[in-house]
Amino acid sequence: xxxxxxxxxxxxxxxxxxxLTAQAREALRDAQDIIGYGPYVARxxxxxxxxRHASDNRVELERAREALERxxxxxxxxxxxGGDPGxxxxxxxxxxxxxxxxxxxxxxxxxxxxxxxxxQAAAARLGAPLGHDFCAISLSDNLKPWDLIExxxxxAARADFVMALYNPASLARPHRIHDAFAVLRxxxxxxxxxxxxxxxxxxxxxxxxxxLDAADLSIVDMSTLAIIGSSGTRLVNRDNDRPWLYxxxxxx
Amino acid sequence: xxxxxxxxxxxxxxxxxxxLTAQAREALRDAQDIIGYGPYVARxxxxxxxxRHASDNRVELERAREALERxxxxxxxxxxxGGDPGxxxxxxxxxxxxxxxxxxxxxxxxxxxxxxxxxQAAAARLGAPLGHDFCAISLSDNLKPWDLIExxxxxAARADFVMALYNPASLARPHRIHDAFAVLRxxxxxxxxxxxxxxxxxxxxxxxxxxLDAADLSIVDMSTLAIIGSSGTRLVNRDNDRPWLYxxxxxx
Numbered sequence: 001x002x003x004x005x006x007x008x009x010x011x012x013x014x015x016x017x018x019x020l021t022a023q024a025r026e027a028l029r030d031a032q033d034i035i036g037y038g039p040y041v042a043r044x045x046x047x048x049x050x051x052r053h054a055s056d057n058r059v060e061l062e063r064a065r066e067a068l069e070r071x072x073x074x075x076x077x078x079x080x081x082g083g084d085p086g087x088x089x090x091x092x093x094x095x096x097x098x099x100x101x102x103x104x105x106x107x108x109x110x111x112x113x114x115x116x117x118x119x120q121a122a123a124a125r126l127g128a129p130l131g132h133d134f135c136a137i138s139l140s141d142n143l144k145p146w147d148l149i150e151x152x153x154x155x156a157a158r159a160d161f162v163m164a165l166y167n168p169a170s171l172a173r174p175h176r177i178h179d180a181f182a183v184l185r186x187x188x189x190x191x192x193x194x195x196x197x198x199x200x201x202x203x204x205x206x207x208x209x210x211x212l213d214a215a216d217l218s219i220v221d222m223s224t225l226a227i228i229g230s231s232g233t234r235l236v237n238r239d240n241d242r243p244w245l246y247x248x249x250x251x252x
Numbered sequence: 253x254x255x256x257x258x259x260x261x262x263x264x265x266x267x268x269x270x271x272l273t274a275q276a277r278e279a280l281r282d283a284q285d286i287i288g289y290g291p292y293v294a295r296x297x298x299x300x301x302x303x304r305h306a307s308d309n310r311v312e313l314e315r316a317r318e319a320l321e322r323x324x325x326x327x328x329x330x331x332x333x334g335g336d337p338g339x340x341x342x343x344x345x346x347x348x349x350x351x352x353x354x355x356x357x358x359x360x361x362x363x364x365x366x367x368x369x370x371x372q373a374a375a376a377r378l379g380a381p382l383g384h385d386f387c388a389i390s391l392s393d394n395l396k397p398w399d400l401i402e403x404x405x406x407x408a409a410r411a412d413f414v415m416a417l418y419n420p421a422s423l424a425r426p427h428r429i430h431d432a433f434a435v436l437r438x439x440x441x442x443x444x445x446x447x448x449x450x451x452x453x454x455x456x457x458x459x460x461x462x463x464l465d466a467a468d469l470s471i472v473d474m475s476t477l478a479i480i481g482s483s484g485t486r487l488v489n490r491d492n493d494r495p496w497l498y499x500x501x502x503x504x
Contacts, residue, residue: 018275020274021265022269022274022277023270023271084372086375086380086381086382088384091376091380091498092498093501095380095383095488096486096498096501098488098496099488099498107490111376112379114271114368115368116273116368120336120338120366123338124365124366125364128343128346128347130338131339131340131341131343131344132390133390135388135408135411136385136387138385143501144384144502152385152413155408155410155411156411159403159407160400160404161387234348236351237358238358238359239358244347246344248344249312249345250396
């Protein structure tokens with residue numbers, strides 16, 4: 001194994017380049033191989049001599065192994081994720097591949113470069129809904145049973161956490177958000193503020209604020225991040241725009 | 253009120269400039285007034301003609317009102333926070349000041365610029381401990397009762413969330429993390445992995461991995477972020493460095 005190899009797991013942030021960190025920009029410029037889900041690879045600025053390996057959404061582990069193999073062969077590799085690779089993205093898959101892969105990979109130079117996650121971009125547009133205690137739950141039941149997701153939603157409601165819900169719908173399972181709201185409606189006040197942030201930072205960005213009992217869930221798709229308020233979530237009305245949403249610092 | 257005024261609530265990320273986003277860098281360069289807690293203001297690169305207003309740690313609301321007043325007077329104002337202003341930082345204070353302040357402020361041009369939060373930088377150093385469902389809890393009981401914090405820790409343990417604990421100690425209350433661990437030890441397995449990340453991104457950075465039953469809490473101070481693993485947290489040992497820590501994507 002060459003000592004020159006390096007694996008950088010890089011967060012692109014959501015949407016356009018405005019949320020890219022200086023550290024991520026530099027790692028992308030220096031990488032010889034860019035590996036990731038096609039739409040994320042397409043967002044990386046072109047650099048001379050760089051090879052791009054775009055793959056499908058569902059092959060995280062294969063992609064992780066490919067990245068480790070290339071780094072072990074002496075390449076400077078960047079695995080790219082939208083958002084933060086450490087939050088519902090590629091970093092966990094890389095470390096899983098590392099744990100169960102070639103023991104020699106453990107000597108590799110690996111670094112994780114954090115990025116702005118979808119919940120942070122959504123929160124920034126809305127005001128400060130994640131300003132106090134909150135949780136982040138993926139509604140994807142590809143790798144965990146749905147009853148565990150229901151249990152987490154219930155405990156999160158009882159803990160009075162604000163919730164950021166990732167993967168609220170997929171093409172295969174568009175109904176997840178409906179099932180999640182059915183749980184939440186049993187535990188939270190009907191007037192609990194909720195928000196849906198779609199494609200934040202992209203041209204098709206759309207933000208909707210509603211209430212738990214009145215939310216139109218038909219707008220929720222794969223590109224949506226849902227935020228569920230707590231008892232401390234407050235709305236600040238404005239004349240010519242949607243209200244600001246924020247988490248009161250003063251809990252009851 | 254001048255139409256030229258603007259209030260940007262800007263996240264600097266933790267530690268040095270590597271984690272600053274392009275958006276934040278631009279807003280800092282364009283601001284006429286920089287407002288914030290002294291050590292954060294000191295981290296903003298100098299720009300000609302810019303006025304700096306450094307204040308003490310405990311005066312978030314006064315600082316927020318000052319920022320709104322200056323923006324209302326037509327100034328381009330940046331309120332700066334370490335990390336992400338939307339996560340246990342200045343953004344919630346600004347919207348609280350907005351809600352209870354001069355109604356004319358609601359017409360102001362306000363934007364929140366997210367940043368890398370301490371838990372993301374800590375997670376990046378450790379591997380991918382926040383790779384799946386997690387919660388973020390501030391242990392500060394300045395504005396919420398300690399029994400609410402205990403309740404949230406208990407529900408978070410029962411939900412099997414990974415936890416990121418902010419403000420685990422302060423000069424006035426160094427014992428918070430001990431009280432929190434007493435709660436967690438009643439609900440989680442003794443061998444649950446825990447990690448303490450101190451001053452990530454700064455010269456004095458220090459990362460320690462331990463277990464719930466064996467952790468030395470005397471190292472925890474104001475600059476520490478604590479991460480508590482879940483049943484899915486895994487360690488990947490290395491010969492010449494501390495283990496990687498990651499959240500398994502496969503829940504039990």
